[in-house]
Amino acid sequence: MKEREIKLTISDKEYSVFAGNAALMRYRRAGGSMKDLEGIDTEGGSSVDNLISTLDSICLLIYVNVKDKNGLVIEDIINGIGSMEAVIKVAEEIFAGVPWLKNQAAAGIEHK
Numbered sequence: 001m002k003e004r005e006i007k008l009t010i011s012d013k014e015y016s017v018f019a020g021n022a023a024l025m026r027y028r029r030a031g032g033s034m035k036d037l038e039g040i041d042t043e044g045g046s047s048v049d050n051l052i053s054t055l056d057s058i059c060l061l062i063y064v065n066v067k068d069k070n071g072l073v074i075e076d077i078i079n080g081i082g083s084m085e086a087v088i089k090v091a092e093e094i095f096a097g098v099p100w101l102k103n104q105a106a107a108g109i110e111h112k
Contacts, residue, residue, distance in 0.1 A: 003018050003019075003020065003022050003023075004018070004019045004020045004097065005017065005018055005019065005067065006019050006093045006094070008066075008090055009081075009082075010072065010076055010077060010080035010081055011076060011079070011080035015066050015067065015068070015069075015072070016066070016067040016068065017062060017065045017066050017067065017090065017094065018066075018067060018094075019065070019093055019094040019095075019096065019097070020094070020096075020097050020098055021097075021098055023061070023064075023065045023094045024061075024098060026064045027060060027061045027064050029064075030060060030063075030064040031060075032057055032060050032061060032064070033057065036054060036056075036057035037054065037057050037058065037061065037091070055084065055087065058087055058088065058090075058091045059074060059087065060074065061091055061094060062077050062087070062090055062091065062094070063077045065094065
């Protein structure tokens with residue numbers, strides 16, 4: 001079975017990013033914590049420190065799943081994606097189709 005891929009523009013260059021179950025496994029092997037990603041589809045109530053930790057974790061999730069990095073480093077993810085909303089949308093797309101997560105992103109439900 002072919003792994004699902006999504007497209008992401010980082011600093012005006014398009015990259016393919018793996019998505020789904022294997023993406024989460026790759027993230028974990030890179031040292032990522034699922035606990036750090038738990039709040040991506042919740043609203044408000046986060047401290048700045050929690051927000052930065054979540055952003056770091058989401059960027060790691062994206063980075064370890066970029067198909068052909070071609071010199072790309074994690075700082076390029078952090079600095080090269082246009083907005084925090086865009087970063088979260090990419091993470092939600094990676095989570096789509098991973099029903100065992102039992103969250104809005106996995107279910108494909110957009111938060112309002």
